[in-house]
Every structure is written in structure tokens, then in C-alpha cells.
Amino acid sequence: MSDIILETEGLTKEFRGFVAVSDVSLRVRRGAIHGLIGPNGAGKTTCFNLLTKFLQPTRGTIRYEGRDITGMKPAEVARLGLVRSFQISAVFPRLSVLENVRIALQRQRGGSFDFWRSETLLRAYDRRASELLEAVGLAGYEDLTAGELPYGRKRALEIATTLALDPVMMLLDEPTAGMAHEDVDRIVALVKRVAEGRTVLLVEHNLRVVQGLCDTITVLTRGRVLAEGDYASVSRNPEVIAAYLGTETPAHA
């Protein structure tokens, strides 16, 4: 098994002549938590959408587990274990927390109606759903409707529904966006926990989060890779500091 789980070569996305992602070659190590950061408009979201196949690249290739996935559809790559949080796992606000996870588990099995028929299967889903809720710190919230959850807990539920798909590699798009401090710390701890035994790539604005979580960080600016390395090295890089001036200085974030 190769040490590199996801690899892009010359990944490029143009929108009517505007180059949003330019010649990005990315290598994500198996088992790592890899951060993709950069100032506003750097191309992070576009890159993320290319990796999860929500956008088709103009040029370049994406290989996952040694396989060329460039031409695949989002559902196909999800089946291979490359799963984007919130991709298939939209939270249903009127259903209970437990039901949300149960539905995600049911989808993972590909069954649609079987669980209505089999008590045994239903109990198995409930058991697994409880384990997942426990894992994301939502034990005790099972019977609330998802819509009633505070924002930070809702993001935790989204992570639980993603975990229900048993991803090999998880892609998280700004998991702490819009959160209060206490929630941020909780999500950081959660991402660390769910990263055990899998690979995580996350797009993140909050540099404190990246510092606390990521083994490797790729910094994008204007669609290109500006720097790559651990937090200590990228945060000292003068080009990175210059790119962040006027927004945030990584070393002091």
C-alpha cells in the first residue's frame, strides 16, 4: 500500500478564462491530517470541489489509492471511501438526531426499505448510531430534532452522519466556520478523534485550528501552491506571511 493516498498532478480549474486553481500538485499522506489554507479567494473551495468531484478540472489528474478518479462522479468516489462531510449527509432538521444517523447508516448499506422490515437490522442500526453519536459527543441528544441542536452540535451531527459512511479519507470544509470558541475546541478534539485510523483533508480559515490539528499544511494563494510543510515552517515562511498580510498573520493567529 502506498504511503500517498491522494495525489493530484497539475490540477487546474478555469472559469471562463479565470484561473481559480492553477497547476496544483498535492500529495496527501495516508493517516495524516492535511490542511489546505490560504487567504480569501485563494482557490481552497474550488480545489476541495475538484477533489470531491463536484467540479470537473480543466486540466490535471487526481489519483486516489493509486486509481485515476479524475473522470468519476461524486457518488462513485464516495463509494471508494473518499467522502466529503456534508456531501451525502445533509442533516434533516425535522428528524431526530438518532434518525439522522440511522438514515445515513441505511444509505451506507444501500438498502432503502429493508430496515422497516427487519427488527434485527433496525436494532443493529440503532446500536451503531448510538456508538457514532457517542463518538462525536452527542450521547444524550438522540431524541432532539436535529433542527433544535445548537450550531456546533449540528456540525458534530454532520460528522457523525459522514462517519456512518465509514470513510477511508474524509474531506472537511471549514469544520469550525462560524463557531464560538468553546465549540471550536470541541470540534478540534472531535476531528482528532475521528482522524484515528483514517486520513483527513480539511479546508480551514482558522489558523489556530490548523495549528492544533494538521501534520502537513498546503498554503494556496491565487490558485497556486505557495508553501507546504508543518505549521512551524509555513508560519515562518516570509511569502506566506506576506500573503496573509491584511487578513491574518499565521504566526499570531
Ligand SMILES: Nc1ncnc2c1ncn2[C@@H]1O[C@H](COP(=O)(O)OP(=O)(O)OP(=O)(O)O)[C@@H](O)[C@H]1O
Ligand atoms: N463558479 C465560479 N465561477 C467563476 N469564478 C469562480 C467560481 N468559483 C470560484 N470562482 C473564483 O475563483 C477564485 C477562488 O475561489 P474559491 O472560492 O475557491 O476561494 P477560497 O480560497 O475558497 O476563498 P474563501 O476563503 O473566500 O472561501 C475566486 O476569485 C472566485 O471568485
